Amino acid sequence: MTDRTSFQTALIHHDYVAPEGFAAFPQAIHHASTVLFKDVASMRSRNWQDKTAYTYGLHGTPTTFTLEARLAAIENGKHCLLAPSGLSAIAMVDFAFLKSGDDVLIPDNVYNPNRELANWLAHDFGIAARYYDPLIGSGIADLIQPNTRLIWTEAPGSVSMEVPDIPAICKAAHAKSVLVALDNTWSAGIALRAFDLGVDIVMQALTKYQSGGSDVLMGAVITQDQALNHRLELAHMRLGFGVSADDSYLVLRSLPTMKLRFEAHDAAARKIAAWLQTQPQIATVLHPALPECPGHEIWQRDFSGAGGLFSILFDARYTEAQTDRFVDSLKLFKIGFSWGGANSLCVPYRMQHMRRNWPHQGQLLRLNIGLEDPDDLIGDLRQAFDAL
């Protein structure tokens, strides 16, 4: 700065550059909308899709590129794009691969906002969305039409927890050049190797285990294929899916402990699920590691673990008012959506409103087993049974 620079300008322009060579474990948090170019030529020559350089905060910073690379590695993928929520990651996939006149197949137990989005695309955007039995397996071949472009899968499906036969669905899809996307949130990419099973596009709600703190909303789409990633990048750019640097940092900070947390959730959930199986008030425990969960054999074949999320069906003799009282009596389990954090949660669902042919009479309750001592959680459930 020259001596003539006004005080006001000096508040904005400064010459100090911190010394190079700083090294530490945490990824630096880069806040930026504007990214600077050293001259016009470098501005003109830079391509926003080239991840060896920077163009605009929306397209990435060292913080978000680092998170993308680490998430791709976890899934054994090559490319990753971040989105501001799990649901927006789902939307990125739909907008990248579907256009008017196309057909998309969706499992009947899909995460409900995915269904809501698909129904909107069907109603207002000329895309056909059809729902299939999540246990259909290779039978999906009969549903594929010439205009079918994409098959969504979710393993296990939300709330009712059926485990689909992903390799069979991928085989049938690929025989007809249809893409398969997997919502792999439940396994966090730890307990299911999606690309090994043939999946083309993996979606994650980082809001869950990757964050682990019940404090971040973020999603990711991961691929191994450059051409697929290119189409996703266009959708990502056109939809303006930026994520915050601070949120990216929070996820990066949680990743080193993710597997340890996941295994702790898994062990506690299986202990509690086994205890719940012995309770006379419970008709069925919908946990993929238990034989009574539809698709259990597929979980055994394809998965190396389970998360902390499962559902229970009460005996049909209990009314909704009674099971609501059970939920209201819980002390450690809080009532709330989302999962993957340290706190145990539960949500009662009215399945008749969510599924086309729901066969069960009893009330359903979804449990997220947090990181509390599982014996304390069993104690909490036991005292709530007394309120039934």
Ligand SMILES: *Cc1c(COP(=O)(O)O)cnc(C)c1O
């Ligand atoms: C939570 C969740 C999502 C969406 O994540 P958000 O960040 O809440 O939008 C998608 N799929 C599954 C299976 C989920 O549980």
